[in-house]
Amino acid sequence: MHLILFILFAGFCLGGAINLLLQSHPISSALSLIVVMTSLAVLYLLLGAEFLAIAQIIVYAGAIMVLFTFVVMLLNAGREDRTMGSRTARSVGFPAVVVIVGVIATVILRAQGLGMAGLQDGITSTEDLSRILFTELLLPFEVTSVLILIAILGAVALARNDGERKPGQ
Amino acid sequence: MSSLLTQEVPVSWYLLLSAVLFSLGVIGFLIKRNLITVFMSIELMLNGVNLSFVTFAHQWHAVKGQIFVFFVMMVAAAEAAVGLAIIIAVFRARATLAVDRIDRMRL
Numbered sequence: 238m239h240l241i242l243f244i245l246f247a248g249f250c251l252g253g254a255i256n257l258l259l260q261s262h263p264i265s266s267a268l269s270l271i272v273v274m275t276s277l278a279v280l281y282l283l284l285g286a287e288f289l290a291i292a293q294i295i296v297y298a299g300a301i302m303v304l305f306t307f308v309v310m311l312l313n314a315g316r317e318d319r320t321m322g323s324r325t326a327r328s329v330g331f332p333a334v335v336v337i338v339g340v341i342a343t344v345i346l347r348a349q350g351l352g353m354a355g356l357q358d359g360i361t362s363t364e365d366l367s368r369i370l371f372t373e374l375l376l377p378f379e380v381t382s383v384l385i386l387i388a389i390l391g392a393v394a395l396a397r398n399d400g401e402r403k404p405g406q
Numbered sequence: 407m408s409s410l411l412t413q414e415v416p417v418s419w420y421l422l423l424s425a426v427l428f429s430l431g432v433i434g435f436l437i438k439r440n441l442i443t444v445f446m447s448i449e450l451m452l453n454g455v456n457l458s459f460v461t462f463a464h465q466w467h468a469v470k471g472q473i474f475v476f477f478v479m480m481v482a483a484a485e486a487a488v489g490l491a492i493i494i495a496v497f498r499a500r501a502t503l504a505v506d507r508i509d510r511m512r513l
Contacts, residue, residue, distance in 0.1 A: 317440040353414035388484030395491035
């Protein structure tokens with residue numbers, strides 16, 4: 238069952254990611270990214286992370302992607318004109334990607350002591366997670382809430398229309 | 407049928423999936439020419455790394471790996487808000503989203 242679910246949702250995940258690269262319209266890319274994030278939520282659930290699975294759907298597939306689609310529609314972004322990127326990206330970027338994947342795959346496949354994941358492993362309950370989050374890691378949690386507040390202020394300050402600047406300047 | 411129900415998946419498959427997702431994000435960052443899609447590729451990279459955090463948290467029975475993913479999600483939300491605000495500001499100033507035409511700081 239775990240194997241079937243893994244193959245199914247890993248396939249959705251990879252298909253969505255590849256579709257994100259192939260689509261030329263930003264809204265199609267955004268919708269494929271939602272597919273990727275939702276299937277990742279299922280994979281988190283298979284790995285026993287129940288809280289993260291729900292947070293992935295609510296925060297990523299919900300909030301962040303709604304923000305993305307909202308901006309795509311607000312700016313009326315059309316098809317992108319496909320160029321092959323800069324020479325540096327072609328000559329350094331793609332070989333670097335191949336090397337990175339090769340190195341990571343070699344390390345992972347040669348690693349000893351990596352176990353198996355099954356449905357009977359049990360899940361990390363939200364209670365365990367929040368007990369550590371709100372006792373041991375309370376300070377980072379509070380600092381992150383300040384960070385979010387600053388980000389909201391920054392977003393409002395950046396996106397606010399002053400009414401003085403004209404397009405093209 | 408019972409063997410199919412109890413079939414396990416090697417943890418390394420999850421790690422490989424996460425590496426492939428990350429590299430697809432890098433490729434998208436390189437080939438995409440639209441500012442918003444480039445930003446989506448960054449989110450894809452973040453998601454790939456998150457998957458390997460969750461996988462290792464499962465492997466070592468460490469809850470802190472999952473908490474790290476939680477923090478990454480919060481920072482990604484903040485980053486998306488600021489980044490999209492910057493994209494709106496850039497569009498207002500330059501009236502384009504093509505990264506090839508936003509090149510004032512190019513050498």
